[in-house]
Amino acid sequence: MxxxxxxxxxxxxxQIRGRAFRLSTVGLPILFAVIVAIGYGSSLGIGAHKHIVVASTSPTLANDVRNQLAREKGGSDMDVQVIAPASPDIRAQIIQQIQTRAIDGMLWIEAPNGSLPEATYISKSAGDFMTGSRLHEALDNGLIDEQLAHGGVTTAQADALAKGVPIVTYQVNSAGRVVRSDAQASFWKGYVMAFLLSLTTMIYGMNVARSVIQEKTSRIFEVMLATVKPSDMLAGKLIGVGAVGLTQIAIWLVAAGAIMATPFASVILTGQFSVHFSWFEGVLFPLYFVLGYLLYSSLFAGLAATCETEQELQMYMPLAAAPTWLSFALIVLIMNDSNSFWAVAASLFPPTAPIVMFLRMASEIPPLWQFGVSIALLVISIFATLWFSSKLYRIGILMYGKRATLPEIFRWLRYS
Amino acid sequence: MPVVELVDVRKAYEKKVAVQQLSLSIDAGQMFGLLGPNGAGKTSSIRMMMGITMPDSGRVSLFGKPFERASLDRVGYLPEERGLYKKMKVLDQRVFFGQLHGVSAHDARQRAVDWAKRLEIDNALEKKTEELSKGMQQKIQFIGTILHDPGLIVMDEPFSGLDPVNASLLERTLLELKDQGRAILFSTHRMDQVEKLCDSICLINNGQAVLSGRVREIKSRYERNHVIVEFEGSSSFLNSSQIAEARNYSGHAEIRLKPHADAQKLLHEAAAVATIYRFELVEPSLEEIFIRTVGGKVDA
Incomplete structure (x- = not known):
């Protein structure tokens, strides 16, 4: 011991004294904040002000579309100019303006009497599907307004109908109480926690692997093995690097706590995406980090012992990271029904359990027995992986010269 | 009681037998040379002594007891493949390895500083390994081998990478440690050092001991039919009928006489054509014995 x-x-x-730790401790939250800010800014239309022309043979319909665009949230980011009635010559002139970037795009609506109109959107940018989608919605609503107005419904009544009825969401919690819920905020909270969990698990798993390869290439193993048992070396490495990960998470949590205590945080805590963390999540997050980290890092350590360079190790990484990708691929399924068979199975299956459990928790806290089973299975698989990896590690670290082939690895397992 | 003892040890890796039926023992205060050509099984034998690998059969004992890991706290090991943490400070590394051998951090620090002064490398203690030359790294590694005051010191090619001044410093240090009662085993290809330093040797080839015993006793088994001549003038006497083989190094000749050859006759022939400064009848060198014993049987 x-x-x-x-x-x-x-x-x-x-590791704590290393530059990489300082950079990632400060850099990752900043990077994450920048990504969130950019995403949020994009959703508000920041930096995306557009000048659109709505040209139609029907002035009424063109104006309806403009009104719809002006009324929608974020409508101020779009200048809408109506040209109606418009002829094919005018259409050609507007296309010329798009070419010179005088305007960003044109919605061309042909509305023959007695039949549905035909619409085309022409712009310089082929990937501008967001604007196309907004125009599509505005045209649909404009048409409905027009049809309702023909049937005697006033514009105000038509708008009220078009706006729809908002549904306020509640959920029945584990205590049987009906409480207000915010599906979007819950989703993002679960997603961010799962993302952080997968990121830290992979980063520190890779750190263990890198450390094994560095010791192997610097030939330090032989001196170490003359004093320390391979299993003790592996255990020490896992504990040391894992503690670095926990330290980093603790720093982030303390920093997050400090930020939350400032007036700036009130926007986050009380706004549209208000987020609250329970003590339960506070306990489970480090617990699943430790279990996920131990599972992946012990696997990475065994694989690293079979490699000569970090480049060789990269070949194994897609295989090792596949469960993480699988976990995120299940998001839609989990959000639709967090208690479906596949969601429950993935939250119990050790390689995907840490991430999927947090994604499930975003919708609804799973039954306690499922936490118990997933943690028990994780612990069992950690011991199995450690057994497998320590066999590879024991032989692999003394093998220099070339990366072990699969048949060689199987022979090591048999001989060690 | 031998400090280390191997009895009928065998180790095979898949189809390759690395060591077979190897027996040797080293007592306290003895310097032991483990010799052999490349791939003979020296490193495999040493790894079994250190518990890095386990023998398939046979017995390894340390300090009179069957091998147990706890005994390794009393063993200093310098492997052939040197290993130091590149980014770590030298002193911190020595303290770390000292602690792994059960020495307190304070004592390990003090001993590392003392040894560094003795080996004239104290200015390197606060540096990172990657800033040091190969020879300096070698000395740092050696300090790690002896820092915990081991009863047995095992070294694989300890002189490689050292210049003559530092090699001599290491030789003197090893002799001091030997005089203090440490058992020292090292493997090397430098036969001159073995001859100077070792009390006993074991020559292994293809995993088997082909020659072992005390150096003096081994050398006495061979006829004293070698002559060293230092001369000035013609080297034509090297074509004498008394000579089986001669190597001439510009005024220094090493000669092997034919069986029952007359050395006095050779001296007369040499003196007739050159000025002789030295004419010495000697036993074959260990290098000669090594080549004769494993010659033609060395693995490529």
Missing amino acids: RNVLLVAKREYLE
Whole structure:
């Protein structure tokens, strides 16, 4: 145990003192905040002011579309100019203006009497589907307004109908109480926690692998093995690097707590996307981090012992990271029904359990027995992976010269 | 009681037998040379002594007891493949390895500083390994081998990478440690050092011991039919009928006489054509014995 702790301490101090730790501790939250800010800014239309021409043979319909666009949220980011009635010559002139970037796009509506209109959107940018989608919605609503007005419904009544009826969401919690819920905020909270969990697990799993390869290439293993058992070396490495991960998460949580205590945070806590964390999540997050980290890092350590360089290790990474991708691929399924068979199975299956459990928690807290089973299965698979990896590790770290082939790895497992 | 003992040890890797039926023992205060051509099984034998690999059969004992990992706290090991953490400070590394051997951090620090002064490398202690030359790294590694005051010191090619001044410094240090009662085993290809330093040797080839015993006793088994001549003038006497083989290094000749050859006759022939400064009848060198024993049987 003395040597396990000494190895862990060395790993911990070396990584904590390293530049990579300082950069990632400060850099990752900043990067994350920038990504969120850019996403939020994009959703508000920041930096996307557009000048659109709505040209139609029907002035009424063109004006209806403009009114619809002006009324929608974020409508101020779009200048809408109506040209109606418009002829094919005018259409050609407007296309010329698009070419010179005098305007961003044109919605051309042909509305023959007695039949449905035909619409085309012409712009310089082929990938501008957001604007196309907004125009499509505005045209649909404009048409409905027009039809309702023909049937004697006033514009105000038509608008009220077109606006729809908002549904306020509640959920029945585990105590049987009906409480207000916000599906969107819950989704983003679960998504962010799952994302952070997968990111930290992979980063620190890779750190363990990198550390194994560095010790192998620097030939330090042989001196170490003359004093420390391979299993103690592996355990010390996992504990040391894992502690670095927990330290980093703790720093982020403290920093997040400090930010939440400022007036700036009131926007986040009380706004449209208000987010609240329970103590339950506060306990589960580090627990699933530790379990996920131990599972992946012990696997990575075994694989790293079979490699000579980090480049060789990269070949295994897609395989090792596949469960993480699978977890995120299940998002839609989990959001639709967090208690479906596949959602429950994935939250119990050890490689996907940490991430999927948090995605499920975003919709509804799963039954406690499922947490128990998933944690028990994770612990069992961690021991199985450690057994497998320590066999690879024991032989692999003494093998220099070339990356082991699969048949060689199987032979190592048999001999060690 | 031998400090280390191998009895009928065998180790095979898949189809390749690395070591077979190897037996040797080293006592306290003894310097032991493990010799052999490349791939002979020296490193495999050393790894079994250190518990890095386990023998398939046979017995390894340390300090009179069957091998157990706890005994390794009393062993210093310098492997052939040197290993130091590149980004870590030298002193921190020595303290870390000292602690792994059960020495307190304070004592390990103090001993590392003392040894660094003795080996004239104390200015390197606060540097990172990657800033040091190969020779300096070698000395740092050596400090790690002896920092915990081991009873047994095992070194694989300890002189490689050292210049003559530092090699001599290491030789003196090893002799001091030997005089203090440490058992020292090292493998090397430098036969001159073995001859100077070792009390006993074991020569292994293809995993088997082909020659072992005390150096003096081994050399005495061979006829004293080698002559060293230092001369000035013609080297034509090297074509004498008394000579089986001669190597001439510009005024220094190493000669192997034919069986029952007359050395006095050769001296007369040499003196007739050159000025002789030295004419010495000697035993074959260990290098000669090594080549004769494994010659033609060395793995490519």
